[in-house]
Amino acid sequence: MRSSHALRCSGAVFLAMLTLGCSTRQLPAAKPATTILFVGNSFTYGDPAGAAPLAKIYRPHTVTDLNGTGIGGVPALFKAMTEQAGLDYDVSLETIPGAGLDAHYEQKYDTIVKPFDVVLLQSYSTLDAHKPGNPDKLVKYTGLLADAFRARNPNVDIRLVSTWSRADQAYKPDGAWYGAPIERMALDVRRGYDTAARANRLRDVIPVGEAWNRAIAAGVADPNPYDGIAPGQVNLWAPDSYHASVHGYYLEALTIFGNVTGRDPRSLGAAEPVARELGIEPATAGALQRFAAEQLEASRLGARGRLP
Numbered sequence: 102m103r104s105s106h107a108l109r110c111s112g113a114v115f116l117a118m119l120t121l122g123c124s125t126r127q128l129p130a131a132k133p134a135t136t137i138l139f140v141g142n143s144f145t146y147g148d149p150a151g152a153a154p155l156a157k158i159y160r161p162h163t164v165t166d167l168n169g170t171g172i173g174g175v176p177a178l179f180k181a182m183t184e185q186a187g188l189d190y191d192v193s194l195e196t197i198p199g200a201g202l203d204a205h206y207e208q209k210y211d212t213i214v215k216p217f218d219v220v221l222l223q224s225y226s227t228l229d230a231h232k233p234g235n236p237d238k239l240v241k242y243t244g245l246l247a248d249a250f251r252a253r254n255p256n257v258d259i260r261l262v263s264t265w266s267r268a269d270q271a272y273k274p275d276g277a278w279y280g281a282p283i284e285r286m287a288l289d290v291r292r293g294y295d296t297a298a299r300a301n302r303l304r305d306v307i308p309v310g311e312a313w314n315r316a317i318a319a320g321v322a323d324p325n326p327y328d329g330i331a332p333g334q335v336n337l338w339a340p341d342s343y344h345a346s347v348h349g350y351y352l353e354a355l356t357i358f359g360n361v362t363g364r365d366p367r368s369l370g371a372a373e374p375v376a377r378e379l380g381i382e383p384a385t386a387g388a389l390q391r392f393a394a395e396q397l398e399a400s401r402l403g404a405r406g407r408l409p
Contacts, residue, residue, distance in 0.1 A: 134191040137361070138167075139176040140205050140213060140246075141223030144264050144353075146174035146196040148344035156350040156379070165193040167212050172196060178354035179361075181375045186364050193217070201225035202242035206249075214246075216254040219361060221307070222246060223262040226343075227270065227286075228293045233277035236293030243297040259303050262357065263287075263294040265310040265349065268342035272327050283324050284314045307360045308400045309353045313337055315392040316352060321385070335385055347379040348389065355393035366390040366397075 139145050147156030161173035163180045176194040183190045195213045197204050201224040205213060222243060227233035243261065250257045266286035270276035278286040287310030294306045316322040316337060323334040326342045337349035345353065354375075355366040369375075371387030381389075 132189070134189040135219060136191045136217045137193070137219040137221070138213060138215075138217045139174075139179075139192070139194040139196075139221050139223070140202070141194075141196050141221075141262065142200050142225070143196070143198050143344055144226060145176070145194065145223050145262070146172045147350050148339055148341075156345075156347055159378070163192070165191075167193055167195040168209075175350055175354050175357065178351065178375055179358055182354065182358040182366075182369060182373075183362060185369055185373060185375075186358075186362065188362055188364075199225075199230075201228075201230065201238060202246060203238055206242050206245050210249070214249045214253060217250065217257060218254070219258045219260070220246075220250050221260050221262050221357065221361070223264060226264055226267055226290075227277060228290060233270070234289050234293070236296045239293055240297045240300050243303070244301045247301045247303065260305045260307055260360070261294045261298055261303060262307045262353075263291045263310050265313040265337070265345070265353075266290075268326050268338050272325060272342075283317065287311055287314050305360065306400075307357055308396050309356045311400070312352055312356045312393050312396040313349065315396050316389060319388070319392065321388045321392070322348070348381060348385065351376060351379055351381055351386070352389045352393060355390055356396065359393055359397045366393040 147159070156178065157172055157174050159173040160177040160181060161171045164173060164176045166172045172194065174194065176192045180190060180192045195205065195209055197208070202222055224239050229235045229238045247259050250259060266278070266283050268283065270278045270286055271281060271283050273279065290310055291306065291308060298306050313322070317324045321334060322337045323330045326336050326338050330336045335348045336346050337352065338344065339346050358364065359366045367390045369390060371383040371390070373386065376383070376386035
């Protein structure tokens with residue numbers, strides 16, 4: 102006579118109970134998602150001056166806006182790209198319009214200082230609103246925030262996001278970079294972020310502005326929105342020639358995706374859904390993926406473009 106245990110676990114019942122956990126073998130625990138926090142301003146969340154559909158309202162339900170304002174922005178673009186790549190990231194963001202890292206430290210400390218795995222810090226577009234090009238405030242508040250995040254997680258991976266040249270700063274007479282080549286502001290900003298990273302022992306600087314420079318140098322993006330957009334080229338800037346268009350924010354997200362995950366942005370494919378949902382043509386999406394990939398490789402090798 103079979104035992105009651107054998108009867109319970111025989112035939113189809115046995116298979117069903119294996120599925121439900123009758124087997125004494127335990128399945129391995131699922132690896133927890135990597136937690137990542139984006140700290141920044143409108144260069145992170147996507148400004149409403151951009152063309153529709155706005156990056157700012159892109160899939161806000163997929164990320165956690167710690168300020169409760171329902172923003173998706175570049176963090177949501179990043180999240181969608183990681184899902185395509187089969188990666189598991191729990192994405193949060195905290196943004197303040199027109200602010201540097203000092204505002205986040207002074208106003209949002211308790212909101213943001215938690216034990217995240219990865220933290221991305223993006224400060225004011227000119228480094229210092231009152232002293233354009235001066236990295237001192239960036240260095241100071243990068244250090245204060247880095248110390249705070251490390252106190253919550255000693256292994257936290259903190260990176261800085263170096264932003265793009267503002268056309269209004271290069272082409273308008275009151276701009277701090279007026280008369281300089283459009284590429285110069287991005288390179289100057291990168292130098293400031295490099296200074297902050299070295300001073301505070303950070304792992305990396307994400308070269309968004311230099312990826313923009315590559316798109317301009319290749320003739321895919323128009324270098325000067327004030328004289329009209331040349332046929333066949335895209336405008337990386339929003340209509341204010343300050344913030345980014347959907348093309349510019351898409352290139353930013355690609356560069357961040359490649360840097361943080363180590364995946365080649367070109368692996369997403371020119372017809373991938375994020376670009377399609379933003380209204381970006383596949384040929385343009387493929388080109389922007391290539392510029393992000395090439396800039397990440399150049400930065401990895403320490404070969405950044407420099408102007409005299």
